[in-house]
Amino acid sequence: MSIFYFIAFLSILFAVLVISAKNPVHSILYLVLTFFTFTVQYILLNAQFLAIVNFIVYMGAILVLFLYTLMLINLNKDSEPMKTNMVKIAAVLGGGCLLVVVVAALKVVGVSDPVLVRDPNLGLVKNLGKVLFDEFLLPFEISSLLLLSAMVGAVLLATKDPKIA
Template sequence: MEQYIFYFVALLALVSAIYMVFAKNPLYSILSLIITFFSIAGMYILLNAQFLGIVQIIVYAGAIMVLFLYILMMLNLKSKDESYKKGYMKFIGILSAGLLLTGLLGAYRGVQGSALLPTSDQGVGLTQNLGKLLFKEYVLPFELASVLILASIISAVLIGKKDI
């Protein structure tokens, strides 16, 4: 039964994520992203990572989505105001996505098969083990993610700033 629930939640996450990318209206796109975040939280809970599931709901589906909706309302996007993107912007987007895919494939290729299998299930989902793992083995990606979030906040402020 748990496997069927997982497949349903995974399918819901995939469908809502695809709809989020292809939706014409930005409001529908944000609402679809909320469904995606809740689906991912459901997968975390099914994988016995209750802390991550609750944090996913509180932080992403709660705070971040409220921020996105607020920014969307502040920008007041209309279909007649949207300009068409230049061809070089599409090329840059495709190039960066290709580089990201290449990096992910290279990282996947470097992972050993035995490293994917855990040795024991003791303490799965505990916040103490998560904190130890996060601040000992994954401290560099954690800090890089914080710098990336800071850069996105600064860019959102610069985009939202009105020219005087």
């Protein structure tokens, strides 16, 4: 349990550093660390497959692309558009409202019913595969179609050729 709290503390620390870092590239690197702490949490939950997939997909692919984009556009203090104070105040108010809603929602949910995991080895790749391709086959296939359509849409938007777009 103490390991959980330590890793959870690190997750929150790195997450705060993501938004407080001045340099966008540093911010992405902190995000990489945040995702790494998530991977450790999954391993602690005995969900090895989820851990390694989080590692490969988020740390190994998505964040590399984030980093790639940020390095290309090379944001820094001089070129960053400065927001006016009005916008900043509005942002603080909006964020505060969101926080209130989230806290209220959490309060209603409460912690009365701790979910009991029937099989502690559920996160192993064999069991997870059986559940995904048997019990949840339809949602699984539908979400894969959704991802495919999103990908096709992105390619379509990015294509400049008027004949194709």
